[in-house]
Amino acid sequence: MITPAVDIATRVYNHAWKIDPIIRSLIDTDFYKLLMCQSVFRNRPDVNVTFSLINRTPSVRLAELIDEGELREQLDHVRDLSLTRGESTWLRGNTFYGKRQMFRPDFMEFLEGLRLPPYILEKRDGQYELTFEGPWPEVMLWEIPALAILMELRSRAVLKGMGRFELQVLYARAMTRLWEKIETLRQLDGLRIADFGTRRRHSFLWQDWCVQAMQEGLGEASQGGAFTGTSNCLIAMRRDIEAIGTNAHELPMVYAALTDSDAALRQAPYRVLADWHEEHDGNLRVMLPDTYGTRGFLNGAPDWLAGWTGIRIDSGDPVATAEYAIRWWQSRGEDPREKLVIFSDGLDVAEIAMLHARFNGRVKVSFGWGTLLTNDFRGLVQGDGLAPFSLVCKAVAANGRPTVKLSDNPEKATGPADLIAHYRKVFDVGPQERRALAV
Amino acid sequence: MITPAVDIATRVYNHAWKIDPIIRSLIDTDFYKLLMCQSVFRNRPDVNVTFSLINRTPSVRLAELIDEGELREQLDHVRDLSLTRGESTWLRGNTFYGKRQMFRPDFMEFLEGLRLPPYILEKRDGQYELTFEGPWPEVMLWEIPALAILMELRSRAVLKGMGRFELQVLYARAMTRLWEKIETLRQLDGLRIADFGTRRRHSFLWQDWCVQAMQEGLGEASQGGAFTGTSNCLIAMRRDIEAIGTNAHELPMVYAALTDSDAALRQAPYRVLADWHEEHDGNLRVMLPDTYGTRGFLNGAPDWLAGWTGIRIDSGDPVATAEYAIRWWQSRGEDPREKLVIFSDGLDVAEIAMLHARFNGRVKVSFGWGTLLTNDFRGLVQGDGLAPFSLVCKAVAANGRPTVKLSDNPEKATGPADLIAHYRKVFDVGPQERRALAV
Structure with a gap:
């Protein structure tokens, strides 16, 4: 029952x-x-x-x-x-x-x-x-x-x-929309995808519904399905599924803010991952390289980082960044097919399908699907509220x-303007493509 | 709460x-x-x-x-x-x-x-x-x-x-579909419509949902809305709304089967309504004339039937039948604008809108919406099951x-073939248009 x-x-x-x-x-x-x-x-x-x-x-x-x-x-x-x-x-x-x-x-x-x-x-x-x-x-x-x-x-x-039935129909429409997305994703052979939608979810109950819909619609990865888990600990605990996640920008941002020289600042992102390296192995050794520009980060990375399990791509052009990472691994003598690439920036189904088609097999691809999984009510109420x-x-x-984040998209940069300029110089960030923020 | x-x-x-x-x-x-x-x-x-x-x-x-x-x-x-x-x-x-x-x-x-x-x-x-x-x-x-x-x-x-979520989405789609129908009906000025969908409903809970959606989406007639009630007594009791209905074909069918002469057979449908006339007045005096052909029934009807409140049209071409009824009332010195015409045969939104546009104001129009209110899951599962x-x-x-029903559509006729032929002769039923049964 x-x-x-x-x-x-x-x-x-x-x-x-x-x-x-x-x-x-x-x-x-x-x-x-x-x-x-x-x-x-x-x-x-x-x-x-x-x-x-x-x-x-x-x-x-x-x-x-x-x-x-x-x-x-x-x-x-x-x-x-x-x-x-x-x-x-x-x-x-x-x-x-x-x-x-x-x-x-x-x-x-x-x-x-x-x-x-x-x-x-x-x-x-x-x-x-x-x-x-x-x-x-x-x-x-x-x-x-x-x-x-x-x-x-x-x-x-x-x-x-x-009204109560107006609301039921609103949720009916949102459910139908999500289920259609899941039906599309089900076609993607070898897909691996997790829920990353806690922070910008429509509501807790809705996220919980979305996770269960993914669970049933895609099947759990432990049983050969595509759904690898949720970032949300409470839902993972209650639904008995895998809790998923590694690390985020706040670590390099704070480490960087605390440095007293440009040389120390330049090393701060690696210092973070050195601490992480000591604590974790396997699937938790996933770097998030974009805090001060992915290219500079990879170019200056110590060799032990090339040995890590994978990379998470959270800003900028995901195709260009993944291609860059693949070349970087190859240049460090690593086999990209053994490496994990997690895409997690403003994803929806079309982009997931495109990235999956392009990279699956060349690397181990995984997706962290956030806002457009747990909060896609676009166009469902008047005024799109x-x-x-x-x-x-x-x-x-x-x-x-003050802390600074640059990321691979200047729209996502945070911090005082003069410090942003200083960080851009220290981390040797060249021209960046400006990308509209989906979510 | x-x-x-x-x-x-x-x-x-x-x-x-x-x-x-x-x-x-x-x-x-x-x-x-x-x-x-x-x-x-x-x-x-x-x-x-x-x-x-x-x-x-x-x-x-x-x-x-x-x-x-x-x-x-x-x-x-x-x-x-x-x-x-x-x-x-x-x-x-x-x-x-x-x-x-x-x-x-x-x-x-x-x-x-x-x-x-x-x-x-x-x-x-x-x-x-x-x-x-x-x-x-x-x-x-x-x-x-x-x-x-x-x-x-x-x-x-x-x-x-x-699966459970596949089911949720199925119902989500059906809910969305019904709500869109209700949104269309809401545009029809002066509409009056009831749920007649008990017998061929998808399920009890679904009918209950549909009734509540009508209640909220159209508003109750007692408060100026278009929703006049439900034929289902249990739902009417639980939801505190009006129970709706009058009489059906079984009365003339049984009365007719019990007669012993063609003359008595010809009078049987009127005999039913004479018994009804004694018991009921007002909105319950609604005749269902099609059991043995609407035209013959109206042509031979006693004058006290022209004084009844209205007519229910449940087979055949609803436009032609309603026009015929209007002319019949006029020929009996009645004002059709005071008469109720209830359409109840295989209705969906487009036909409701068409009939409303054509007859509202000329008569008092009302609709009994059945199967396509409470059981429209067409196309929502594989194989349209x-x-x-x-x-x-x-x-x-x-x-x-044996009993016989002719109706205004030969597809709806029931009874042994020889008796059907006999009834057609007794009731002087001419050629009838064959109409596909929607539901």
């Missing part, structure tokens, strides 16, 4: 009546956040970091859509959360990438005692300025819940006032020094 | 595991069955009638799709049902068409004591032969549950083996004499 699936439309309808917490668990977050947190807890526990919310789609005026009181209630609720016994057991006892006890006992103790630090919320120019400041291993865990809360409050604001938008929450300062 | 809507896909999925009764209440039937039952109980309680299931779409081989054991279980379950206290209270206390105590105390006592009589089930040539024989007021109540059971068992048979089909359950004999 299967437990009844939650009726999403009814739940949304009920939001008009009562408070319904968006984040109900500290592990309703991306798996790589916990991996990075453990690394930071070991290597840089005392760095003071500031995370800030940045809405890269200013036309979506969040402070006009979302009630400040409701936002505070949701954020306050997250501060009340702590790791439950079951969550702790799952983290301590589970096998991740075939490895037991990925999380060390000292880190688990820290996590079990953790409450998220305070937030600072202000309104400016139709937007919320939401900032988190504190010890890096603590504040870094605000990123995903903060994003998910804002995304879902925005969904709720747009849906408020819709549910279209996804580009909201991020980034480390903007470390020990009082 | 709203109670959560049932997740239909999950329920269907669960059918693989346990018995799930299709008919759970004696009033999960059409309202007009109860009205007619009361009339029969008063006027012809001792007639012995045989009802038989007839599948007018022989390509749907029901006996190959549906397990006999499952069918027997469902039919046996109906025989265990009796009127609950709440159902009795609702029937006794409710207002129908503004009238209290529509059901007389002696009839309610009969109904409260009623258990449905036995059934005879055989398999022949890939079809089920399902027959009910007994006192007319008892066997007549088998028609709707028998049809609904076979329709839903067929749905379940086709859906068995589908869920397409609706034309299943009926008809009175085939009365006191051992």
